[in-house]
Amino acid sequence: MNFSDKFIFANHTDVGKARKQNEDYMGFFESPKGNGYVFVVCDGMGGHVGGAIASQTAIKAIRYFLEQDFFQDAREAIRQSIQFANQEIYQKAQQTPDLQGMGTTCVMLVYRDGQCYIGHVGDSRMYLHRDGLLTHVTKDHSFVQMLIDQEVITEEDAAFHPRRNEILRALGTDRKVEVEVRTKPFLPQINDVLLLCSDGLNSMLQDNQIESILDEALDLQQHALRLIEKANAAGGLDNITVQLVQFLTGTTPEEAATFEAYHTKPAQSKLSDTNPLGVTTPHFSEDTLKKKDFEDTTAEEPTHKPQSHLKKRHIDDVDMVIVENSDDAGKFRQVLFQAFLGVFSAIFLYVMMQTVGQDVNFFGSRGGITADSLKAIKIQNNFYTYFWNATPELKKTKKTIDDAKQTIQELKAMKNKAKEATEQLFNPQKITQIKNQLSSNFSTEQLEALAKKYGSKLEWILKANGIKEKQDLTKLDSLFIPKTAPKNLPALTEEDNITHK
Secondary structure (H helix, E strand, C coil): CCCCCCEEEEEEEECCCCCCCCCEEEEEEECCCCCCEEEEEEEEECHHHHHHHHHHHHHHHHHHHHCCCCCCCHHHHHHHHHHHHHHHHHHHHHHCHHHCCCEECEEEEEEECCEEEEEEECCCEEEEEECCEEEECCCCCEHHHHHHHCCCCCHHHHCCCCCCCCECCCECCCCCCCCEECCCCECCECCCEEEEECHHHHCCCCHHHHHHHHHCCCCHHHHHHHHHHHHHHCCCCCCEEEEEEEECCCECHHHHHCCCCCCCCCCCCCCCCCCCCCCCCCCCCHHHHCCCCCCCCCCCCCCCCCCHHHHHCCHHHCCCCCCCCCHHHHHHHHHHHHHHHHHHHHHHHHHHHHHHCCCCCCCCCCCCHHHHHHHHHHHHHHHHHHHHHHCHHHHHHHHHHHHHHHHHHHHHHHHHHHHHHHHHHCCHHHEEEEECCCCCCCCHHHHHHHHHHCCCCHHHHHHHCCCCCHHHHHHCCEEEEECCCCCCCCCCCHHHHHHCC
């Protein structure tokens, strides 16, 4: 991936101050089919599980789609890849009841042949920072943006509107989605910076605050960290994700003036009287506005459809996307690992040769099988110890893997206990299985309220799930709620029945 002479990029994501899990996801990759360099930011919705799955599925699906064929028109590559992601999320939600209703926003940049192509769905945004001025590249598909466009409210009013978090389009919530793709690309100028972000950034910081941070004399990664730091300081009410792309090559202002990059009247900006990207204002019919999500009723069916050869590799098999500038570090680790394998192989061959040819004195030979073997093993152990101590990341990785294996084994054991408990102690027809929504710091009162809701008792729930300690309940993804007492406990009295109604 050789892009160092074209642009540099930086990114960061943070869970924020109010959420327990990060449902944002971002990606950067180069399409091997020549579709260009791709940057994507997605903001999932639909619960702490569904939202994360939706945003990750979107990134993987887009990458998978663009790896299959070359698109002559980069705009169609954006449109069809996002529509493909929409289908993948929607189908996954239909197959899993717990995931129904999940979805995600998406903002996408494709840089190809010196030009930028842009598409988006929802309220994840893209900004341009040029010559100290910040300009909107995309316009939110949201309820409050619709009111702003119709001059019902102002941008200042939108920040406090009770429906400010309601979006009108999302991936995965319906079979079809309308993808907004810029009609024409634009030519970036040297030192232009494009910012892709989830609404966790712009809901906490005003445009002039974002502009001020990007004006600071910092490197690009420091800018990314600074933006998230400021958003958290302002409240951090949502997950925050940013991707920054700074172009090292491009047009001069004079050359850009001759490039026809505007297809509509520029929208007015508080920070700049001109809009170099010509942001369009989406127009929605009254029938469409009644729906929570838009259907793509006007767009023609894609002329380029993925055929059966797309099944060569499923999107779940796609490697995790790059989330940081780590190419150099990755290459160094690869070279170091190859060197380790080479030395290990050489030592192994050395031992074998000494064993087979006892009477032949090789370099470093002590003249006997036992002595030479012990010497080779000692060299191997010394090298292994040095390699291990010189790479502390390996120790951390091994500990993480070991901890994960132990956790998986514990969870399997707990599920087996729960299954045995329900089969042996309770009437299966009197047990309700629910999705576990207990937080990690839940109180006894919350658990008792849950038991009361289903006409159960605290000790029954613990037994039905094979748990001794209440806090272990948070490790399960679902809970068994018995409505009758186990065989070794007395049944509910009339008084108990009254208290649980």
